[in-house]
Amino acid sequence: MPGVSDSVWREQDTTPGAIEAALRQLLKERHAENASYVPARVLNLVCVVDREWSGEIANRLRGVGRFHASRTVVCAVDPKRTTIDATASIAADSEPSDDHLALTRETVIVDVGPQHLEHLDTIVDPLVVTDLATVVWSPHGHEQALEALLRLSQVVLLDSIDEPNPADAVRRARRLSDSVYVVDLAWLRSTPWRERIAATFDPAALRPDLRRISAITVRHHADSTVAAMLLIGWLASRLDWRCEPLIAEGNMRRGSAEARRHRVKICLEPEPDQQVRGLAGLTLETSSGRWLSLERGPGGLQARYRNKAKGAEREWTVLGASRGEPGILGEGIRQALLRDPTYAPALEACQTMLEHSGAPA
Amino acid sequence: MTTPDAEAPEHDNPLTEGLERLPVHNTTLVIFGATGDLSKRKLLPALYNLAHEGALPERFHLIGVSRSDMPHGDFREMAQDAIREFSRREPDAKVLEELLNEARYIPGSFDDESIYGELTKTLEEFDQAAGGPLNRAFYLSTAPSFFPVIVGALGREGLHRHPDSEVRVIIEKPFGTTLAEAQELNAEVLGVFEERQVFRIDHYLGKETVQNMLAFRFANGLFEPVWNRNYIDNVQITAAEDIGIGSRAGYYDSAGALRDLVQNHMLQLLTLLCMEPPVDFSADEVRDEKVKVLHAIPAPTAEAVSQMAVRAQYAEGVSAGEDAPGYLQESDVPADSNTETYAALRLSVQNWRWAGVPFYLRTGKRLARKVTEIAVTLKPVPHLAFQSEGSVGVKPNQLILTMQPNEGVSISLGAKIPGTRMSIRPVNMEFLYGTAFMSQSPEAYERLIMDAMRGDATLFTRNDEVEAQWRICDPIVSTWAQQPGPLPQYEAGTQGPEEADQLLQDGHRWRAI
Numbered sequence: 001m002p003g004v005s006d007s008v009w010r011e012q013d014t015t016p017g018a019i020e021a022a023l024r025q026l027l028k029e030r031h032a033e034n035a036s037y038v039p040a041r042v043l044n045l046v047c048v049v050d051r052e053w054s055g056e057i058a059n060r061l062r063g064v065g066r067f068h069a070s071r072t073v074v075c076a077v078d079p080k081r082t083t084i085d086a087t088a089s090i091a092a093d094s095e096p097s098d099d100h101l102a103l104t105r106e107t108v109i110v111d112v113g114p115q116h117l118e119h120l121d122t123i124v125d126p127l128v129v130t131d132l133a134t135v136v137w138s139p140h141g142h143e144q145a146l147e148a149l150l151r152l153s154q155v156v157l158l159d160s161i162d163e164p165n166p167a168d169a170v171r172r173a174r175r176l177s178d179s180v181y182v183v184d185l186a187w188l189r190s191t192p193w194r195e196r197i198a199a200t201f202d203p204a205a206l207r208p209d210l211r212r213i214s215a216i217t218v219r220h221h222a223d224s225t226v227a228a229m230l231l232i233g234w235l236a237s238r239l240d241w242r243c244e245p246l247i248a249e250g251n252m253r254r255g256s257a258e259a260r261r262h263r264v265k266i267c268l269e270p271e272p273d274q275q276v277r278g279l280a281g282l283t284l285e286t287s288s289g290r291w292l293s294l295e296r297g298p299g300g301l302q303a304r305y306r307n308k309a310k311g312a313e314r315e316w317t318v319l320g321a322s323r324g325e326p327g328i329l330g331e332g333i334r335q336a337l338l339r340d341p342t343y344a345p346a347l348e349a350c351q352t353m354l355e356h357s358g359a360p361a
Numbered sequence: 362m363t364t365p366d367a368e369a370p371e372h373d374n375p376l377t378e379g380l381e382r383l384p385v386h387n388t389t390l391v392i393f394g395a396t397g398d399l400s401k402r403k404l405l406p407a408l409y410n411l412a413h414e415g416a417l418p419e420r421f422h423l424i425g426v427s428r429s430d431m432p433h434g435d436f437r438e439m440a441q442d443a444i445r446e447f448s449r450r451e452p453d454a455k456v457l458e459e460l461l462n463e464a465r466y467i468p469g470s471f472d473d474e475s476i477y478g479e480l481t482k483t484l485e486e487f488d489q490a491a492g493g494p495l496n497r498a499f500y501l502s503t504a505p506s507f508f509p510v511i512v513g514a515l516g517r518e519g520l521h522r523h524p525d526s527e528v529r530v531i532i533e534k535p536f537g538t539t540l541a542e543a544q545e546l547n548a549e550v551l552g553v554f555e556e557r558q559v560f561r562i563d564h565y566l567g568k569e570t571v572q573n574m575l576a577f578r579f580a581n582g583l584f585e586p587v588w589n590r591n592y593i594d595n596v597q598i599t600a601a602e603d604i605g606i607g608s609r610a611g612y613y614d615s616a617g618a619l620r621d622l623v624q625n626h627m628l629q630l631l632t633l634l635c636m637e638p639p640v641d642f643s644a645d646e647v648r649d650e651k652v653k654v655l656h657a658i659p660a661p662t663a664e665a666v667s668q669m670a671v672r673a674q675y676a677e678g679v680s681a682g683e684d685a686p687g688y689l690q691e692s693d694v695p696a697d698s699n700t701e702t703y704a705a706l707r708l709s710v711q712n713w714r715w716a717g718v719p720f721y722l723r724t725g726k727r728l729a730r731k732v733t734e735i736a737v738t739l740k741p742v743p744h745l746a747f748q749s750e751g752s753v754g755v756k757p758n759q760l761i762l763t764m765q766p767n768e769g770v771s772i773s774l775g776a777k778i779p780g781t782r783m784s785i786r787p788v789n790m791e792f793l794y795g796t797a798f799m800s801q802s803p804e805a806y807e808r809l810i811m812d813a814m815r816g817d818a819t820l821f822t823r824n825d826e827v828e829a830q831w832r833i834c835d836p837i838v839s840t841w842a843q844q845p846g847p848l849p850q851y852e853a854g855t856q857g858p859e860e861a862d863q864l865l866q867d868g869h870r871w872r873a874i
Contacts, residue, residue, distance in 0.1 A: 038793060038795075038796055041797055042796075042797055042798065042799050067799045068799070070796075100766065101767055101793065103796060195382055195415065196419065197376060198374060198376035198384055199384035199385070199418070199419050200419065201374060201376060202374050202376075202384035203386060207374060210374075210375070210376070235376075238376050238378070239375060298455040299453070299455030299456045300415070300456065300459055303419065305492075307492075312492050314491070314492055316419075316420060317459045318419050319413075319415065319421070319456055319459050319460055320413070320456065321414075321415075321453040321455075333799070334799055337799075338381070340379040341378065342378055342379035343379075
């Protein structure tokens with residue numbers, strides 16, 4: 001007999017049908033207990049993780065703040081397992097009151113073995129809420145499982161900086177983009193920087209300088225080359241630059257892109273002092289003599305601006321709080337409901353920069 | 362002659378596509394009344410949250426102007442304390458420090474011309490530090506009597522224009538307390554600023570659920586076919602509060618329920634409910650359609666007011682299990698006050714779509730519970746074949762749009778009671794916003810401040826709109842002012858005065874609060 005309690009159900013050697021029935025029963029019981037318990041219905045998140053590291057993933061998911069998926073299905077892969085065990089639970093953020101409903105979210109942890117991965121979709125399909133977007137996140141690889149789950153998912157969440165080789169990361173993201181919408185945490189790490197570059201050139205008087213960008217250097221955490229490349233890929237795709245392969249010079253990558261009437265120098269520079277993953281800073285120069293640098297700093301980005309023609313120089317802080325790693329993951333889950341048409345072209349530009357680049361793997 | 366090498370002008374910024382947060386041009390925001398309650402509770406926390414999210418312009422400066430005499434440092438401390446107390450999120454110490462560390466404060470009376478000279482000097486310093494002219498936004502968060510004073514002084518000081526940048530003025534409610542005052546204030550404001558520079562706040566329009574009415578109506582094909590007099594029987598708009606006036610006697614006793622909520626917020630809800638689809642969602646297209654609705658509502662004659670409007674005051678009672686004082690026993694309320702704490706109206710929108718459909722509006726303090734909602738009742742089916750089968754409480758379909766406390770949409774439908782007989786009873790199909798979106802809604806003021814800095818006036822009230830609102834409410838205000846008290850009373854914690862039932866036509870009943 002399944003052990004149904006107030007909010008947790010567990011069963012060993014179970015089936016997807018039994019898990020789904022248990023979830024329905026749990027929801028019914030919660031509603032009967034108090035009608036103000038209302039299930040959130042935003043999206044399904046299916047995570048495929050190594051059993052050994054499932055605790056770490058659970059911690060990361062706990063840190064996403066309000067951006068929880070409404071139903072999370074964690075498939076924990078245990079190399080020695082042959083049967084399916086499952087735990088289903090329903091949790092509410094708060095107790096309901098006269099004025100406030102209590103939103104509930106479901107979590108299902110399914111322990112599976114390697115032999116389940118090829119057809120993991122047949123196990124997960126009954127467990128996701130129909131008609132909600134389904135996001136798949138497979139942070140520990142498990143390509144076979146990911147392939148199987150593509151059939152029932154609309155979005156794949158990945159972090160391209162997890163791949164040791166940037167060229168592989170970009171290739172993989174592009175391949176996945178052909179069949180589903182990809183939310184890449186490496187791309188989201190560059191969002192505040194993209195917003196700031198866009199804002200810098202937004203005043204009508206400065207907009208012509210977009211076509212005069214002559215050099216860009218992006219500084220990044222040693223593991224975050226792809227995040228830096230995506231930023232340059234974004235500029236290239238938005239400004240119609242023709243990218244060329246970058247050349248490795250020590251830890252750096254250098255190269256250029258062909259803009260309408262001039263070349264743009266490109267440099268990616270690892271920043272050894274940067275503790276957190278993502279970007280550390282950038283410097284933009286224009287042929288009209290403007291120079292802008294943005295550096296990560298406390299309370300926001302530290303901006304420095306020079307206009308060589310006028311001899312002007314200024315410094316200021318662009319306000320904004322750091323989102324931290326949990327914030328980035330939460331943002332990734334939120335972005336699964338949106339569509340950013342500029343990621344795929346940026347990715348394509350990245351692939352060109354990485355082709356035969358001779359860069360370190 | 363243009364040479365082939367000449368740069369093609371960049372009309373749009375190609376970098377903004379795909380960005381959720383669009384750039385806002387560098388701005389200095391001046392808050393008049395910066396030490397006041399609204400500033401502390403809403404404006405400063407809204408600015409902090411925008412800063413936290415990286416949504417403020419790259420160069421942003423804050424200047425507070427108020428009567429309290431204090432140095433810049435004390436103002437920054439006061440602002441920090443207010444943000445810590447009222448922000449919807451725990452402030453990040455560094456962001457908070459960066460937001461306020463260059464904030465300036467100018468003490469003085471708003472009618473003292475010297476503060477405007479000081480203001481000009483400070484604005485120019487910020488421009489100089491930025492290396493060019495920053496946009497300027499003047500937020501008038503003061504007593505309404507100061508609106509014309511400040512606007513006039515800004516004009517005399519030449520602060521209403523700034524070469525190569527935009528100057529905007531944001532004006533809090535109430536925008537006049539009568540039609541004549543609203544017209545006079547409009548004339549004074551528009552004597553200095555152009556209409557495109559003026560942003561009249563109705564913070565209701567900044568609420569996500571109010572904006573969602575537009576999405577609900579114009580992004581769904583399901584409702585439009587029945588959204589007219591042929592299918593809709595009546596509409597009730599309710600804005601009920603379970604609390605009393607608290608410490609707001611000074612303001613409330615001079616305003617009353619009609620001015621406080623009906624003239625602005627509730628008429629906004631009514632126009633969004635009734636407007637025709639705009640050609641697009643630009644500020645003027647949307648506001649043109651809203652104004653047409655207001656023009657279709659006939660202003661009552663003095664004789665008709667008693668037939669279409671009811672007012673009342675709350676008396677002692679029990680609210681949430683506790684004894685609650687009556688309005689006249691509240692501190693600082695004059696014992697002979699004739700100010701209404703409850704107002705109900707019956708309006709008609711005389712156009713092709715809505716002719717003959719009564720719109721019932723009611724608002725009040727110390728009612729049974731807090732709720733803001735619109736109930737659209739459809740006409741009954743022409744023949745109900747189930748009546749002899751033991752059906753229970755069969756009633757026409759109702760569509761309920763709830764703004765608070767649980768934002769959502771519900772539809773009441775008739776459904777068969779399980780069993781062998783064909784018995785029908787009403788059931789609810791309910792959609793709750795909180796269940797379908799992960800994001801925490803930003804505070805209305807965050808959205809409105811951003812829109813004003815970006816120059817998007819869609820969610821602000823235009824001059825003709827505010828006058829059209831007053832044209833409807835003014836005869837009621839003036840008629841009530843001439844009628845002696847005492848006002849009808851309703852017990853605190855109840856549904857409101859029985860007198861409100863007199864407004865209902867054709868067997869209609871007020872929906873339970």
